[in-house]
Amino acid sequence: MIEIKNLKKAYNNVTVVDIPSLTISKGESVGLVGNNGAGKTTLFRMILDLILPESGEISSNGEPVAGHENWKTYTASYLDEGFLIEYLTPEEYLYFIGSLHQQSRPQVDEALTALGDFFNGEILNRGKYIRDLSKGNQCKVGVASCLLQNPQILVLDEPFANIDPSTQFRLKNMLKDANKSKGITTIVSSHDLNHITDVCDRILLMEKGVIIKDIATSSSTLSELESYFGVGQTLGSAPVVGIDQEENH
Amino acid sequence: MVSTFIRHELKAFWRSKNTGKSIAVRITMFFLLAYLFGCILLAGIGMDKMLEFAFPNEDLVKSFCGIILIYFLADLLMRLQLQELPTLRVQPYLHLPIKRNILVRYLAITAVLSIFNLWPFLLFFPFIFKIIATDSGLLVALAFAVAIVGVSVFNNYLALYLKRRSNLNGWIFLVAAAVLILITTADFTWHLYSLHNISYAFFGRLLTMPALALIPVILGIVMYYFNFLYLRQNLYLENLTAHKVKRYKSNTEIPFLSNFGTIGDLAANEIKLVLRNKRSRSSLIIGLFFMFYGLIFYTNKSLGQGWFLFAGMYMTGAFIVNYGQFMFGWQASHFDGILVSKTSFSDFVKAKYLLFTVVSVIAFLLTTPYVYFGWHILLVHFVMCIWNIGVTITIVLFFANRNYKRIDLSKSAAMNWEGVGASQLLLTFPLILTPYIIYGPFATFKHPDIGLAVLAMVGVIAIVTRNYWIKQLEADYYSKRYKIAEGFRNK
Numbered sequence: 001m002i003e004i005k006n007l008k009k010a011y012n013n014v015t016v017v018d019i020p021s022l023t024i025s026k027g028e029s030v031g032l033v034g035n036n037g038a039g040k041t042t043l044f045r046m047i048l049d050l051i052l053p054e055s056g057e058i059s060s061n062g063e064p065v066a067g068h069e070n071w072k073t074y075t076a077s078y079l080d081e082g083f084l085i086e087y088l089t090p091e092e093y094l095y096f097i098g099s100l101h102q103q104s105r106p107q108v109d110e111a112l113t114a115l116g117d118f119f120n121g122e123i124l125n126r127g128k129y130i131r132d133l134s135k136g137n138q139c140k141v142g143v144a145s146c147l148l149q150n151p152q153i154l155v156l157d158e159p160f161a162n163i164d165p166s167t168q169f170r171l172k173n174m175l176k177d178a179n180k181s182k183g184i185t186t187i188v189s190s191h192d193l194n195h196i197t198d199v200c201d202r203i204l205l206m207e208k209g210v211i212i213k214d215i216a217t218s219s220s221t222l223s224e225l226e227s228y229f230g231v232g233q234t235l236g237s238a239p240v241v242g243i244d245q246e247e248n249h
Numbered sequence: 250m251v252s253t254f255i256r257h258e259l260k261a262f263w264r265s266k267n268t269g270k271s272i273a274v275r276i277t278m279f280f281l282l283a284y285l286f287g288c289i290l291l292a293g294i295g296m297d298k299m300l301e302f303a304f305p306n307e308d309l310v311k312s313f314c315g316i317i318l319i320y321f322l323a324d325l326l327m328r329l330q331l332q333e334l335p336t337l338r339v340q341p342y343l344h345l346p347i348k349r350n351i352l353v354r355y356l357a358i359t360a361v362l363s364i365f366n367l368w369p370f371l372l373f374f375p376f377i378f379k380i381i382a383t384d385s386g387l388l389v390a391l392a393f394a395v396a397i398v399g400v401s402v403f404n405n406y407l408a409l410y411l412k413r414r415s416n417l418n419g420w421i422f423l424v425a426a427a428v429l430i431l432i433t434t435a436d437f438t439w440h441l442y443s444l445h446n447i448s449y450a451f452f453g454r455l456l457t458m459p460a461l462a463l464i465p466v467i468l469g470i471v472m473y474y475f476n477f478l479y480l481r482q483n484l485y486l487e488n489l490t491a492h493k494v495k496r497y498k499s500n501t502e503i504p505f506l507s508n509f510g511t512i513g514d515l516a517a518n519e520i521k522l523v524l525r526n527k528r529s530r531s532s533l534i535i536g537l538f539f540m541f542y543g544l545i546f547y548t549n550k551s552l553g554q555g556w557f558l559f560a561g562m563y564m565t566g567a568f569i570v571n572y573g574q575f576m577f578g579w580q581a582s583h584f585d586g587i588l589v590s591k592t593s594f595s596d597f598v599k600a601k602y603l604l605f606t607v608v609s610v611i612a613f614l615l616t617t618p619y620v621y622f623g624w625h626i627l628l629v630h631f632v633m634c635i636w637n638i639g640v641t642i643t644i645v646l647f648f649a650n651r652n653y654k655r656i657d658l659s660k661s662a663a664m665n666w667e668g669v670g671a672s673q674l675l676l677t678f679p680l681i682l683t684p685y686i687i688y689g690p691f692a693t694f695k696h697p698d699i700g701l702a703v704l705a706m707v708g709v710i711a712i713v714t715r716n717y718w719i720k721q722l723e724a725d726y727y728s729k730r731y732k733i734a735e736g737f738r739n740k
Contacts, residue, residue, distance in 0.1 A: 048589045052731050067727065072591045082738070083586035085518060087525040087658065092500050092518075099514050100591045127497030129525065149591075 001026045001153060001185050002047065006056035009042055009209075016042050017053070017209040024187065026152075029179040031200030031217075032189035033225060038206040040189045041079065044157050047187075048077055060153070076151035078142030078159070086131035090123045090141045093130060097145045108148065115144050118170050136162040143171065147178070154178060154186045160195050168195065175199045193229070197222045250347065254355050277674065282364075289368055293375040310384060310456070311449055313376060318448030319433075320372070321400050326429050328365055328408035339484065353481045357473060360409055361402065369401045385456055392459030396452070399465030406472035413479060506603075515592065515600030516607075522579060523572065526658035529579060532571040536608075539567035540615055547622040554697050557626060558684060558704075561633035565612045566641050569605050570680060573645035574673045576601070581655030581737035588734060594723050598646060602715065605642045609634055632705040636684060639711030643718050644683070648676045650725050653736025 004022040008015065017039040024030055032040050045051045047058055049065045057064055060071040077083070085093055098108035112124065122137050123144070130141060139162050146154055154175075160168050172195055178184040179199075190196040197203065197217050205213035205228065213228075215221055292299070297309060304312040339352055374394065382390035411425050435441045454461055503520060506513035523529045546552055546560040563570075572579075580587060587597065613634040620627045652672045684704060691700030711718070726733075 045585075050585055050588055050731075050734055069593060072589065075589070077589050079585065082583055083589065085583045085586065087522055088518065089498055089500050092521070096514055096518060097590070100511060127499065129498050132498075 001028075001061060002187075003059045003062075004056070005058075007043075007046065007058060008054045008056055009039075009046065009051070010054055015209050017046065019043070019056075019209075019211055022204075022211065022214075024185065026185055027179070027183050028202055029175070029186045029200045030188070031196040031203045032187065032206065033191070033193065033196055033203060034189075034206035035229070037208075039209040040206055041157055042209075043206075044077070044079055044155055044187075044189070047155060048075070048079070071153075074152040075155065076146035076149040076153070077155035078139070078146050079155070079157040081135070081138050081142075083142055084130050084138060084145075087129055089127075089129055090133070091125070093141065094145055094148060097148055101149050103148070111148050112144070115147070118144070118167065118174065120167065134162075136164060136167070139163055140167065143174075147174070151184060154184050154188075156186075156188045158189055158191065160190050160192050168192075172199050193222060193225045197225065250351055251355055286367070286371060289371045290375070293372045294379075296372070296376045297380055309380060311453065312445075313380070314449045314452035314455075315445035316448065317373070317397070317400075317452050319444050320369075321404055322429060322433065322444070324365070324368070325404050325408055326426065328404065329411060329425060332363055332365055332405075332408055332412070334409060334412055343484070349481065349484060353477060353484060356480055357477045360476070361405060363405065366401050366405055369397050373397050388459050389456055392455050392462040393452070396455060396462040396465045399462070399467075399469045402469030403465060403472050406469065406476045410472065410476050410479065413476075413483075509603060511592065511596050512599045512603055515597060516604045519579075519600065519604050522658070528656060528658055529572065532575075533568060536567040536571050536612070539563055540612070543616065543619045543622070543626075547619060547626060554625075554629065554701075555685070555688070555692060557629045558633060558688060558701075559681070561616075561626075561630045562637060562641070562684060564616050565609050565630060565634040566637035568608045568612065569637055569641050569645055570676075573601075573605065573642070573649065574676055575654075575656050576645065576649035576652065577733065578652055578654050578656040578737070579658065582658070584734055584737045588730065594726050594730075595719050598719055598722055598726075601646060601649075602642055602719075605645075606638050609637050629701065632701050632708070633684075635708035635712070636704050637708075639708035639715075640683065641680060643711060643715075643722075644679050645676065646722055647725070648672050650722065650729050650733070653733055655737045655739065 002022075002024040004019050006021070007017060007019040009017040016037075032043070034040055042051070046053050047060075047065065049067075049071075052066060057066070059065065060075065063070055065071050085096070088096070094112065095105055095108055098105070098111075103111075112119075119140060123133075123140055130138060133141065139159060143156065143159060146156070156175075159171060163171065175186055175188065176199060179186050179201075186200070188196065188199065201217050203213070203215050203217055203221060203225070204211050205215075205225065213224075215224070296313070300309055300312045300316075304315075307315075339356065342352060374397075377390050377393045377397075381393055433444070436444045451461070501521065503513075503517045506517045506520075509516065523533055542560050542564050546556050577584065613630055616630050617627060619630065654672075687704055687707060688697070688700040691697060691703065
């Protein structure tokens with residue numbers, strides 16, 4: 001589904017992404033982990049044709065993403081609040097996204113009722129513009145707009161970072177459901193190792209722009225990751241969880 | 250501590266990505282300010298001559314004393330409109346072990362550092378030291394100087410106090426403006442009293458009792474203290490942030506635009522952008538003010554049709570120019586979202602054409618009362634409206650592809666240089682010059698109406714061939730969009 005060849009990106013001569021080859025097949029659920037500055041968001045931005053790579057190519061369904069628009073019809077993504085139109089109400093925004101995918105309002109309403117639990121009554125008909133919502137609730141709007149698009153590929157950058165624990169568990173189930181029963185290819189990054197190993201079948205570990213580990217999730221994956229991140233700590237201590245401020249450029 | 254604050258503020262200014270980084274903006278700003286201050290200083294130096302001219306029968310010092318109060322009333326109204334609230338970004342300091350009083354005092358005292366406080370010095374001090382010092386001695390002159398400083402400080406803090414209060418309650422500003430207008434009309438139109446005399450009653454006494462100069466100083470200190478107290482009580486995040494969730498925001502529909510499918514949706518979103526954000530809203534309101542342009546041009550008999558062209562273009566196209574010059578910076582904060590969404594650029598641009606066409610036609614309809622000055626003026630407006638819809642929009646969008654500066658929608662437009670770059674300055678030339686390049690030759694050879702007809706024709710041709718121009722814009726955009734998106738990500 002997504003194929004990356006010889007991908008390189010550098011800022012001021014510092015390589016931030018360097019991936020010689022990576023293939024993500026249809027129906028896979030891929031988790032991206034790595035410390036701040038590992039190049040996760042930059043990789044996402046290149047997959048979404050928001051920035052140009054120095055060299056190399058990313059293709060989606062056999063067609064390069066750069067300079068083409070077809071991938072937009074089946075790819076839904078939410079990286080940060082910059083993906084939302086902040087002066088619209090959530091309903092206006094979701095109707096708008098729906099209309100881009102030829103969905104009538106009743107269709108959108110129907111899709112949104114299914115998300116009632118996820119929204120937890122904090123999104124719809126609250127009389128707020130998106131800019132007045134908290135970061136966590138903005139994230140909910142972003143994720144909802146992705147699911148609304150019935151995508152084949154779903155790209156989320158740290159969706160667990162700002163949302164409350166209940167929503168985190170709901171989101172995990174939604175992602176699993178999207179992948180397992182709808183066959184959506186999901187690519188998700190997170191700093192929460194528990195969540196990411198729970199949701200994803202394949203984990204990519206990035207360090208300084210390079211994918212240093214590409215593992216199929218098994219019962220030992222979590223401890224493997226914990227031993228990588230838990231620098232100087234005994235095995236099994238608290239995993240690194242945090243909100244990545246730096247990457248919300 | 251205070252010196253640390255000052256250092257931080259200076260850093261914030263120089264390191265902000267939008268503070269006139271480009272040389273062109275800095276130079277223009279510098280010249281504008283130098284020009285402004287030069288004018289004021291000239292007025293100050295020549296004040297004795299002007300007063301003699303305005304009040305030929307009165308004593309020079311008397312008429313000078315008479316105008317001071319009137320000046321400060323006007324000054325107050327202007328400050329209310331334009332003076333920015335000095336907001337040290339206090340948020341990062343509130344939780345640190347810094348005494349609240351230090352923060353508040355810093356906020357309150359730095360409020361004096363405003364350009365507005367320079368004006369009275371430039372305007373009045375030349376007169377005080379030229380005329381009063383020679384007439385009545387240095388002591389009286391000093392008393393005048395002290396009094397004027399006192400009134401300036403008082404005005405400064407009064408304006409800020411009113412502004413801070415009106416931040417909490419929108420009505421206070423309206424009330425203050427209404428009161429000031431009432432005070433001045435009561436004098437000049439209804440002649441209930443004379444501000445001139447009231448002003449003289451106080452400032453005239455300074456000549457005999459210089460000690461009275463302390464009164465305005467005391468008033469200024471009291472007003473400062475009011476500010477200080479108010480700030481200390483309200484130094485909470487909720488009171489300091491400008492945009493608060495005040496009332497229920499409802500969904501709005503624009504039924505007319507839903508006939509246009511995706512393009513209509515995009516245009517509707519943009520209308521919401523304009524109406525729901527402070528800065529874009531003010532560009533619309535400024536556009537409405539340009540509607541009065543005609544009154545300047547059409548009442549002046551010495552101006553010919555060449556000027557009408559300009560007035561017509563501006564009145565029907567003010568919004569295109571005012572709002573369009575910052576495109577696509579208005580959408581900077583969600584530009585990434587636009588890039589990954591399933592909207593093609595041609596739809597995106599067509600929505601802009603639709604929006605501008607609608608606004609331009611509405612503006613034309615609003616200018617129809619100018620038919621009072623003759624049918625010909627309406628014809629000129631109509632032609633310029635077509636010209637704007639055909640040509641101006643395309644020029645503006647061409648420059649929009651070259652604009653890499655984001656706009657913070659929540660800030661107000663007054664004195665706001667954010668998002669201004671070379672692209673805006675360059676844009677002005679083709680916008681104003683092109684119609685004259687076409688019209689000029691016909692006008693010089695005494696066939697202005699043929700020139701007008703040619704302008705209309707060019708406009709119509711541009712409208713008919715619009716799809717071609719959209720294709721050109723699209724090709725241009727694809728070569729620049731990464732640069733645009735990167736610029737917009739820079740906060």
